[in-house]
Amino acid sequence: MAGHGAARPMVAQAGTPLRGTAPIPGDKSVSHRALILGALAVGETKITGLLEGEDVLDTGKAMRAFGAGVERIGEGAWTVRGVGVGGFQEPDNVIDHGNAGTGVRLVMGAMATTDITVTFTGDASLRSRPMGRITDPLALFGAEARGRRGGLLPITLTGATNPLPVQYTTPVPSAQVKSAVLLAGLNAPGETVVIEREATRDHTERMLRGFGAEIATEATAEGHVITLRGQPELRPQTIAVPRDPSSAAFPVVAALLVEGSDVLVPGIGLNPTRAGLFDTLVEMGADIAFENRREEGGEPVADLRVRFGPLRGVEVPPERAPSMIDEYPVLAALAATAEGSTIMRGIKELRVKESDRIDAMARGLEACGVSLEEGKDHLIVHGRGPGSVPGGATVGTRLDHRIAMAFLCLGLAANRPITIDDGAPIATSFPSFLPLMRALGADIREVGARETAL
Numbered sequence: 001m002a003g004h005g006a007a008r009p010m011v012a013q014a015g016t017p018l019r020g021t022a023p024i025p026g027d028k029s030v031s032h033r034a035l036i037l038g039a040l041a042v043g044e045t046k047i048t049g050l051l052e053g054e055d056v057l058d059t060g061k062a063m064r065a066f067g068a069g070v071e072r073i074g075e076g077a078w079t080v081r082g083v084g085v086g087g088f089q090e091p092d093n094v095i096d097h098g099n100a101g102t103g104v105r106l107v108m109g110a111m112a113t114t115d116i117t118v119t120f121t122g123d124a125s126l127r128s129r130p131m132g133r134i135t136d137p138l139a140l141f142g143a144e145a146r147g148r149r150g151g152l153l154p155i156t157l158t159g160a161t162n163p164l165p166v167q168y169t170t171p172v173p174s175a176q177v178k179s180a181v182l183l184a185g186l187n188a189p190g191e192t193v194v195i196e197r198e199a200t201r202d203h204t205e206r207m208l209r210g211f212g213a214e215i216a217t218e219a220t221a222e223g224h225v226i227t228l229r230g231q232p233e234l235r236p237q238t239i240a241v242p243r244d245p246s247s248a249a250f251p252v253v254a255a256l257l258v259e260g261s262d263v264l265v266p267g268i269g270l271n272p273t274r275a276g277l278f279d280t281l282v283e284m285g286a287d288i289a290f291e292n293r294r295e296e297g298g299e300p301v302a303d304l305r306v307r308f309g310p311l312r313g314v315e316v317p318p319e320r321a322p323s324m325i326d327e328y329p330v331l332a333a334l335a336a337t338a339e340g341s342t343i344m345r346g347i348k349e350l351r352v353k354e355s356d357r358i359d360a361m362a363r364g365l366e367a368c369g370v371s372l373e374e375g376k377d378h379l380i381v382h383g384r385g386p387g388s389v390p391g392g393a394t395v396g397t398r399l400d401h402r403i404a405m406a407f408l409c410l411g412l413a414a415n416r417p418i419t420i421d422d423g424a425p426i427a428t429s430f431p432s433f434l435p436l437m438r439a440l441g442a443d444i445r446e447v448g449a450r451e452t453a454l
């Protein structure tokens with residue numbers, strides 16, 4: 001679990017162009033959901049391509065503690081023997097979700113309508129993130145939460161004895177909130193309805209449908225109305241997890257940062273609720289070919305061929321934010337080498353991620369000599385073209401994997417090396433980041449590590 005071990009400082013510096021093929025691991029969002037829904041089905045679910053990052057492994061441990069059989073049978077290949085909807089047993093210890101907002105929030109939802117009491121916690125980052133957005137709707141089902149002041153973890157949640165179905169309009173665009181309510185609705189009688197004004201990633205809906213739940217989504221003037229019929233028997237599935245577009249973002253952006261690069265990133269999930277970064281990059285003038293478009297595991301995918309070329313700053317439409325919410329840090333890094341300003345508005349949700357990502361990016365970019373403007377809900381990066389980023393700074397990554405990877409990518413195009421104080425959290429979402437980037441030719445190393453040790 002990130003934050004529990006020693007800090008791992010890392011440094012990135014300019015070198016040769018990036019070339020080759022980047023095999024991206026499985027999607028983190030889909031991986032969490034595959035383990036949770038597998039645990040709620042009756043029988044054995046088979047998963048291939050599961051992301052074996054710390055966040056997902058913590059969800060696997062949680063599902064085991066709730067009574068499911070979770071076994072690793074090969075690289076990325078797992079089986080989950082489910083206990084059925086309502087069948088979770090009470091764990092005999094605290095459930096520690098490490099660094100994972102998705103993990104803790106979805107699992108709280110999944111247990112909130114079963115009559116058990118569970119204490120949840122996480123690392124220093126997760127213990128500072130808002131949980132009221134989950135415990136408030138779960139209270140409508142009849143669940144009771146007691147946490148620290150401000151609704152922070154650790155939280156003890158007692159599931160509803162006689163759950164009520166709920167109709168809930170999400171107050172913030174959040175797939176985690178939507179998913180927690182839907183997962184709680186699984187063990188409530190009748191129909192649970194979630195209304196979201198802005199569409200967020202829809203992996204929970206797609207996967208629930210795959211497991212045989214009755215779920216419908218309707219686009220209305222109010223927004224997306226999602227209706228789930230409770231107390232289904234979920235049928236075990238065979239799930240091929242697509243490769244994670246949020247992880248792919250790093251080698252894609254690195255290829256756009258480093259002159260002369262030409263990188264192939266195969267089989268990337270391009271679900272429209274996740275693909276906002278790629279639309280933005282194309283608007284910036286990026287040379288990206290989407291080759292061999294196809295469907296895999298119920299999700300649209302393509303092979304991305306990315307070549308370095310000149311980029312211009314753009315204004316990102318605020319309504320695109322939910323489809324690229326985790327990609328703003330790496331976009332902000334890239335924006336420093338575009339010509340002109342990149343304007344990112346409608347992004348205040350970034351302030352409650354693993355770190356306050358607007359502040360973390362602003363302080364880090366400033367330290368690297370990049371000019372910017374920031375506000376409560378926006379960040380504007382003034383790019384001055386390739387070769388314009390001085391670098392030469394040490395950036396604080398604040399237990400945030402995406403901040404860590406974004407600055408390592410920027411270091412590949414800066415005039416002086418960029419150091420990050422701690423790369424350990426990268427293992428939460430992208431454990432193969434360092435070897436993958438190095439195989440493309442990136443000069444990224446652990447500070448103090450000998451060349452052969454990596």
Ligand SMILES: O=C(O)C1=C[C@@H](OP(=O)(O)O)[C@@H](O)[C@H](O)C1
Pocket residue numbers: 028029030101102173174175176177179201325326349
């Ligand atoms: O549901 C999910 O899998 C996720 C939803 C998003 O969080 P919010 O729901 O807080 O927007 C995203 O930032 C996170 O990385 C994964």
Ligand SMILES: C=C(OP(=O)(O)O)C(=O)O
Pocket residue numbers: 055099100101102103326353354402429
């Ligand atoms: C926000 C993220 O994850 P989580 O909320 O699951 O911690 C992320 O991976 O960028």
